[in-house]
Amino acid sequence: MNRRPGFLVYGLLGAFVIGSALPLYWSFVIGSHTKDQADSYPPPFWPGGHFLENARRVLDTVPFWHALINSIIVSTACGISVVFFSTLAGYAFAKLKFRGSNALMAFVVMTMTVPTQLAVVPLFVLMRDYHLLDTLVAVALPTLVTAFGVFFMRQYLVDAVPDELIEAARMDGCTMLRTFWIVAVPAARPAMSILFLFTFMQVWTDYMWPLVALQNKQTVQIALDQLKLTGQGQATDYALVLCGTAMATIPLLLLFVAAGRNLVTGIMQGAVKG
Amino acid sequence: MSDHTKTAVGGTATAVPPAAADPARERARLVRRQRRSRWDIKLSPYLYVSPFFILFLIVGLYPLVYTGFLSLFGWDRWAYHRGGFLGLDNYRFVLTDPIFLKSLVNTFTIFLMSSVPQVVIAVAVAALLDTRLRFRTFWRMSVLLPFVVAPTAVVLIFGSLFADQSGLINQCLASLNAHGLHFIHPVPWHSNRWASQLAISGMVNWRWTGYNTLIFLAAMQAVPRDLYESAAIDGAGRVRQFFSVTLPMIRPTMIFIIITSTIGGLQIFTEPRLFDDTVAREGGANHEYMTTTLYIYVRGIKEQMYGRASAAAWLLFMIIVAIALLNFGITRFLTRRSAA
Numbered sequence: 001m002n003r004r005p006g007f008l009v010y011g012l013l014g015a016f017v018i019g020s021a022l023p024l025y026w027s028f029v030i031g032s033h034t035k036d037q038a039d040s041y042p043p044p045f046w047p048g049g050h051f052l053e054n055a056r057r058v059l060d061t062v063p064f065w066h067a068l069i070n071s072i073i074v075s076t077a078c079g080i081s082v083v084f085f086s087t088l089a090g091y092a093f094a095k096l097k098f099r100g101s102n103a104l105m106a107f108v109v110m111t112m113t114v115p116t117q118l119a120v121v122p123l124f125v126l127m128r129d130y131h132l133l134d135t136l137v138a139v140a141l142p143t144l145v146t147a148f149g150v151f152f153m154r155q156y157l158v159d160a161v162p163d164e165l166i167e168a169a170r171m172d173g174c175t176m177l178r179t180f181w182i183v184a185v186p187a188a189r190p191a192m193s194i195l196f197l198f199t200f201m202q203v204w205t206d207y208m209w210p211l212v213a214l215q216n217k218q219t220v221q222i223a224l225d226q227l228k229l230t231g232q233g234q235a236t237d238y239a240l241v242l243c244g245t246a247m248a249t250i251p252l253l254l255l256f257v258a259a260g261r262n263l264v265t266g267i268m269q270g271a272v273k274g
Numbered sequence: 275m276s277d278h279t280k281t282a283v284g285g286t287a288t289a290v291p292p293a294a295a296d297p298a299r300e301r302a303r304l305v306r307r308q309r310r311s312r313w314d315i316k317l318s319p320y321l322y323v324s325p326f327f328i329l330f331l332i333v334g335l336y337p338l339v340y341t342g343f344l345s346l347f348g349w350d351r352w353a354y355h356r357g358g359f360l361g362l363d364n365y366r367f368v369l370t371d372p373i374f375l376k377s378l379v380n381t382f383t384i385f386l387m388s389s390v391p392q393v394v395i396a397v398a399v400a401a402l403l404d405t406r407l408r409f410r411t412f413w414r415m416s417v418l419l420p421f422v423v424a425p426t427a428v429v430l431i432f433g434s435l436f437a438d439q440s441g442l443i444n445q446c447l448a449s450l451n452a453h454g455l456h457f458i459h460p461v462p463w464h465s466n467r468w469a470s471q472l473a474i475s476g477m478v479n480w481r482w483t484g485y486n487t488l489i490f491l492a493a494m495q496a497v498p499r500d501l502y503e504s505a506a507i508d509g510a511g512r513v514r515q516f517f518s519v520t521l522p523m524i525r526p527t528m529i530f531i532i533i534t535s536t537i538g539g540l541q542i543f544t545e546p547r548l549f550d551d552t553v554a555r556e557g558g559a560n561h562e563y564m565t566t567t568l569y570i571y572v573r574g575i576k577e578q579m580y581g582r583a584s585a586a587a588w589l590l591f592m593i594i595v596a597i598a599l600l601n602f603g604i605t606r607f608l609t610r611r612s613a614a
Contacts, residue, residue, distance in 0.1 A: 004405075004406050005402070005405040005406065005407060009402050009405055009407075010407075012399075012402055013399070013402050013403070013407075013413060016399055016402075016417070017413070017416040017417065017419075019480075020416060020417065020419050020420050020480070020484060021416070021419055023420075023423075023428070023431045023432065023435070023480065024419065024420070024423060024431070026431060026434075026435070026442075027427070027430075027431045030434065039440055041445045041449070043442060085325045085326050085329070086326070088322040088323075088325065088326075089322055089323040089325070089326040091322060092318075092319040092322035092323045093323065096318065096319040096322070097319075098316075098319035098320060101319065104323060104327070108326075111330065111334065111335070113533070113537055113595075113598050114334070114338065114595075115537055115540075115541055115590075115591060115594050116333075116334045116337070116338060117541050117543075117567070118338070118341065118541065118567070118570065118587040118588075118590055118591050119334075119337035119338045119340070119341045119587065120570065120571065120574060120575065120587075121341060121344065121570070121574040121575070121580050121583045121584050121587065122336075122337040122338075122340040122341050122344060122584070123333070123337045124574070124575060125344075125580065126337065126340075141333050142333045142334070144329050144333070145325065145326045145329040145330055145333075147330065147334075150323075150326055175311070175314055176314050176315060176318035177318065180322070201422065204424065205424035205425060205426070207424070207425060207426050207543070207544040207548075208543045208544065208567075208571070211571075212571070212575050220424075221424055221426040221544075224424075224426045224427060224430060225426060225548060228430055228433075228548065235439070235440065236434075236437070236440075236551075238434045238437075238440075241430055241434065242430065242431065242434060244430075245427045245430045245431055248424065248426075248427055249422070249423055249424070249427050252422045252423070252424070253422060255422070256415075256418075256419070256422045260415045260418065260422075261411060261415065263418065264411070264414045264415055264418060264488060267418070267485065267488045267489060267492075268488055268489070268491065268492035268495075269492070
């Protein structure tokens with residue numbers, strides 16, 4: 001693994017990357033043609049000029065903008081909440097000594113493997129009893145904290161914050177909270193942005209829980225589901241469906257272009273330490 | 275909670291006495307401050323971790339425990355209150371429900387078809403990436419591209435490719451058939467059990483392989499390079515190096531990925547629900563690709579049979595935990611044996 005790789009390596013990687021990109025490309029191609037063009041065989045290979053027209057049809061069929069705003073609100077709220085509480089707890093686990101910390105941390109690690117998604121029925125009943133069904137609060141509640149977040153921040157802060165710095169801040173008369181604020185938070189910033197990104201994507205792409213928790217309101221994923229249903233019974237209008245898919249994917253693609261590098265680093269860092 | 279500490283802080287900072295002339299008063303202030311600081315040290319860690327635990331108890335643990343509780347009770351459809359105690363009746367119903375058993379089998383076959391190829395391909399691609407590539411960041415980011423596409427979008431895209439009549443794949447197969455390859459036929463992607471599960475597994479594989487590739491890559495890069503050098507001196511070629519250096523060294527990561535993909539792979543929901551073109555949307559006309567999570571949704575949310583759905587959920591939960599423990603045990607066994 002010292003030699004520079006040859007054509008074979010680049011060729012295989014290229015094939016894999018093309019395979020990764022092709023389905024996405026396909027949605028843009030079909031989504032930018034008319035229904036008749038999209039149904040023809042062989043299918044069009046280059047993007048067509050009807051994307052905006054299809055997009056208008058998407059907007060006429062489902063409340064896309066509402067869904068988009070709802071998704072942004074919920075994903076952002078969960079992202080901020082997870083980052084805040086995870087940094088706080090992760091810092092305590094990484095740097096503060098307190099009785100029971102090992103047992104509590106073991107509990108956190110254990111809960112990472114607990115499939116909480118299976119508890120949809122009681123969660124649904126809970127939301128119904130507190131009249132939270134069909135509200136964004138209900139969608140956000142289960143993801144306000146994640147065990148993964150606490151674990152991730154702890155792993156990062158163990159190395160990122162030198163103990164001497166904490167002691168120095170304490171010597172200068174800082175309270176615990178102030179020490180956290182001026183020592184831990186600045187050091188944690190890279191991990192915080194990665195965790196935000198992760199949580200944002202996790203909530204944004206979730207389909208099952210919003211489906212259960214919402215009735216009239218929609219998130220982007222629910223809107224896509226509804227878009228697919230409109231064609232059911234007849235031949236599905238794939239120009240419409242795939243245009244909607246492309247529209248729903250664009251926000252995350254933009255995020256990926258802007259912060260994909262951090263996402264890659266985050267996944268790789270989490271792996272080595274996890 | 276943290277706000278409380280904060281106001282206490284503000285109090286100390288602003289409570290500077292106008293005249294420090296009175297020594298008794300000054301000492302009292304110092305004592306107060308010291309005491310406060312001691313409480314600050316003692317209590318703060320608990321305050322910092324408590325939001326996580328409190329919220330997790332409410333929205334994570336409590337519903338899970340309540341699932342087990344509910345599974346022992348009846349609940350009239352659409353009623354607002356729990357019915358009588360049924361003992362294990364819900365479990366009896368679920369375990370003798372052919373649809374549940376079918377969903378359980380489907381869950382496992384889809385899981386195997388979606389995780390085995392995924393791990394194999396991810397390791398292979400990671401090995402390709404673990405070379406001195408040009409444009410390293412470009413390759414890593416491209417590999418991760420499918421991960422930013424939501425499962426919902428993935429199903430819709432692949433659904434158009436796998437459509438029975440007009441889908442690209444079947445049209446290709448049909449045209450091959452028309453051009454003389456008479457043994458090739460269009461595949462009934464939505465009604466054949468294996469074909470439909472293959473299509474669903476394909477979607478899962480497409481979305482997750484790149485993600486796992488990066489995790490494997492990280493593990494491979496942590497392998498000390500001198501191991502490769504000494505292997506090369508011993509005359510091992512690159513393939514041999516991969517099998518006798520790389521693979522053993524990344525075993526912990528392998529286990530990690532197998533465990534996480536088990537937990538995720540046994541709860542697949544979006545794909546089977548959205549791939550379905552039937553009106554009922556219960557994983558195909560004959561539940562060809564209904565997973566257990568979809569079963570829980572259908573029984574619990576759609577049909578409002580809370581007790582039965584909870585029993586199914588609790589069963590799946592125990593299966594997942596059992597498999598995770600089994601994985602863990604096997605790992606322990608293997609690592610201990612290799613250490614000995």
